[in-house]
Amino acid sequence: MDIAAAREIGAGIAVIALAGVGIGLGNIFSTLVSSIARNPAARPHVFGLGMLGFALTEAVALFALLIAFLILFV
Amino acid sequence: MASGSSIDVLGQFELHPVLGGLGEAIRLSQSPVYMVIACALVLAFLFYGMKPAAVVPGRLQAAAEICYEFVRNLAVDTIGPEGTTFFPFIFALFFFILAGNYLGLIPHSFTFTSHIAVTFALAIMVFVISIIVSLKVQGFKFFAHFMPAGAPVALAPLLVPIEILSFLSRPVSLSIRLFANMVAGHVMFDIFASFVIMLAGLGFIGDVLAVGPIVINIALIGLELLVGVLQAYVFAILTCIYLREAVAH
Numbered sequence: 361m362d363i364a365a366a367r368e369i370g371a372g373i374a375v376i377a378l379a380g381v382g383i384g385l386g387n388i389f390s391t392l393v394s395s396i397a398r399n400p401a402a403r404p405h406v407f408g409l410g411m412l413g414f415a416l417t418e419a420v421a422l423f424a425l426l427i428a429f430l431i432l433f434v
Numbered sequence: 435m436a437s438g439s440s441i442d443v444l445g446q447f448e449l450h451p452v453l454g455g456l457g458e459a460i461r462l463s464q465s466p467v468y469m470v471i472a473c474a475l476v477l478a479f480l481f482y483g484m485k486p487a488a489v490v491p492g493r494l495q496a497a498a499e500i501c502y503e504f505v506r507n508l509a510v511d512t513i514g515p516e517g518t519t520f521f522p523f524i525f526a527l528f529f530f531i532l533a534g535n536y537l538g539l540i541p542h543s544f545t546f547t548s549h550i551a552v553t554f555a556l557a558i559m560v561f562v563i564s565i566i567v568s569l570k571v572q573g574f575k576f577f578a579h580f581m582p583a584g585a586p587v588a589l590a591p592l593l594v595p596i597e598i599l600s601f602l603s604r605p606v607s608l609s610i611r612l613f614a615n616m617v618a619g620h621v622m623f624d625i626f627a628s629f630v631i632m633l634a635g636l637g638f639i640g641d642v643l644a645v646g647p648i649v650i651n652i653a654l655i656g657l658e659l660l661v662g663v664l665q666a667y668v669f670a671i672l673t674c675i676y677l678r679e680a681v682a683h
Contacts, residue, residue, distance in 0.1 A: 408671075415668035419607060422614030429617075433444060 370431040377424035384417045441628045443621045447548055464544040465552065472533035472546070501529070505670070512674035516681045520674075523563070527556065528670040535616060535662030539655065548616035550609060557609035560673045568680040579679070608672060615665050619658045626651045 392410040396403050449463035456462070483498025491499055505525045509517035517524075531547055538545025546552050568576040580597040581590055626647040633644040 411664060412668060412671055415611070415664050418615070419611035422618060423607075423610060425618055426610060426614050429444075 367432050371428040374424055374428040374431060378421050381417055381421040381424070384420070385414060388413045388417060441625060443624045443628075446620060446624055447617070465546045465549060468534070468537055468544050468546045469530075469552075472530060472537055475537075476529045476533050505529075508667075508670060509674055512671060513678045513681060517674070517677075520677050524670050524673060527560070527673060528666050531556070531612065531669055532663060532666040535666060536659075538616065538620065539658055539662070545616050545620060547612055548620060550613045553609040553613040554605070556612075556669070557605040560608065560676065561605040564673075564676040564680045567677065571681050572683065604676065608669065612665050612669055615661055619654070619661060622654055623651060623658075626654065 388410060392406060395406050449465060451457035452462055452464055452467055479494075479501075480498055483494045486492060486495050488495060502525070505528055506517075506521055508528075509521040509524045511517075513520060534545065534547040534552075537543055538548065565576075580594050580601070582593065582597065585593055629647040630644045630651075633640040633647070636643075
């Protein structure tokens with residue numbers, strides 16, 4: 361197959377990693393919501409950590425996107 | 435041509451000389467111009483915010499004080515009492531990245547944090563500062579970090595390279611996180627905007643359908659406002675965490 365088609369297939373395969381990231385983000389926010397539901401006074405404490413966890417997990421998604429872009433355009 | 439798609443999403447990140455002849459003479463591109471604008475904005479915000487110096491602050495002074503307190507609490511809560519030493523650095527880092535991210539949302543402007551060169555420079559600066567502070571505070575005990583306490587010594591040949599690798603991956607992950615977030619956001623803007631143009635070429639039904647991508651772009655602007663501040667916050671708090679490990683005795 362020609363290189364352009366192989367590039368597109370490779371980029372498509374690279375974003376399968378986002379499935380794991382989706383599960384991870386769902387985990388973070390489900391725990392965040394249930395911990396605030398159990399103890400609403402804890403909200404200022406856990407919210408910052410929740411946002412940090414979200415951003416760090418999102419970073420993994422963007423590593424996958426970066427690889428997809430590298431395959432597609434470089 | 436790469437990929438064969440007809441939407442040019444990465445062209446918006448190319449650098450061109452600005453300011454006509456002067457820019458071409460000294461090779462000035464958009465990136466340093468927007469960096470200067472970002473610094474000037476932050477400095478003007480602080481200067482004019484604190485100028486009244488009233489005991490009961492007006493709105494601008496209250497905003498400046500909230501920003502100062504937010505970063506100060508971040509630094510001191512995360513690093514501990516030595517956080518006051520690093521607070522100006524964390525403040526500058528947070529607001530430089532925040533201003534950079536937000537300036538990029540103005541139409542026809544440029545996001546200087548969307549270049550890996552800029553974010554890697556910031557991340558390497560954080561990394562080198564954390565190493566220098568570690569060596570200064572802990573001396574050569576700093577290398578004891580790579581052997582986690584409580585792990586069996588037999589595992590050391592496996593654990594120590596992994597720990598070293600994870601330590602060396604800090605600037606890489608720090609820079610790529612910020613850069614990829616910014617690139618992804620702006621690429622999505624470009625894609626949906628291109629959809630609008632492509633749909634509008636399809637006649638009347640296309641004109642009606644083209645409202646969809648416009649609405650999505652509006653929602654994406656909201657998302658990018660959130661992502662801009664979140665990425666600046668994450669960069670700052672990770673810097674504080676690395677510095678906390680550096681000053682720990």
